[in-house]
Amino acid sequence: MGRYAQLIMGPAGSGKSTYCAQLAEHCTSVKRRMHFINLDPAAEHFDYAVSLDIRDLISVEDVMEECKLGPNGALVYAMEYFEEHIEDWFGEVFEDFGDDDYLVFDCPGQIELYSHVQAFKRFVNYVKDLGWSVCAIYMLDAQFITDPTKFISGSMTCLSAMVQLELPHVNVLSKMDLVENKHEISQFLDVDARALSTSLNSRMGKKYRRLNEAVAELIDDYSMVSFFPLDYTDEESLQDLLSYIDNSIQYGEDEEIKDQLKDLEDLPENDGII
Secondary structure (H helix, E strand, C coil): CCCEEEEEECCCCCCHHHHHHHHHHHHHHCCCCCEEEECCCCCCCCCCCCCEEHHHCCCHHHHHHHHCCCHHHHHHHHHHHHHHCHHHHHHHHHHHCCCCCEEEEECCCCCHHHHCCCHHHHHHHHHHHCCCEEEEEEEEECCCCCCHHHHHHHHHHHHHHHHHHCCCEEEEEECHHHCCCCHHHHCCCCCCHHHHHHHHHHHCCHHHHHHHHHHHHHHHHCCCCCEEECCCCCHHHHHHHHHHHHHHCCCCHHHHHHHHHHHHHHCCCCCCCC
């Protein structure tokens, strides 16, 4: 029996909560059960049912009021406080989840939390030690990826989170339904290093040429960063993404084994035994 989870990350406004809401609606329609957990202490409201909420432990609003911090500082403080109480608070309420459960963690939109702040890395390690198979989903607004320089910037943030968390990783271009010229995006779904470096060199000074070529080759040769386009106007888009994520954490394999064992139990005694 397996335990599975998605960790939904990305910059503010990249569509993390919208993805969770759409996923919850999709799972309801196909009669598949998932539990959604809020790990954003700055969240205000949800369009989906929340099974566990970090704001029951700490909220950004309370930190700003008591510690006289700004929004960003308060968010980092709140996540570090959460890190300190992973075992005594989160561990206790997390006991309600177990075998055969599938969790979706809706995370904050401050990218340094996934690049160098240790709170999420320790949280991920804690969940993995409990036997959960976790996939990191990094959301990036497709409207942001409209030219090579922005593509490189987005790719580097994705790569930073990938290296920091060391999880199966799926990068998602969200809000594809809002992109007017989808051809601008399609060229970045299957990146050609030579075309990418040529385009970068045409926009930047000569001193950056070797850097541009190295970055382009890193992305192309090692397939370090690739993106899955998510378009909510396409009924199959979300299901295709979910299937891709499920495959990365081997969801469903335990179900197949259980079905096979059940079939064996249903056989008449000594059937097929010489």
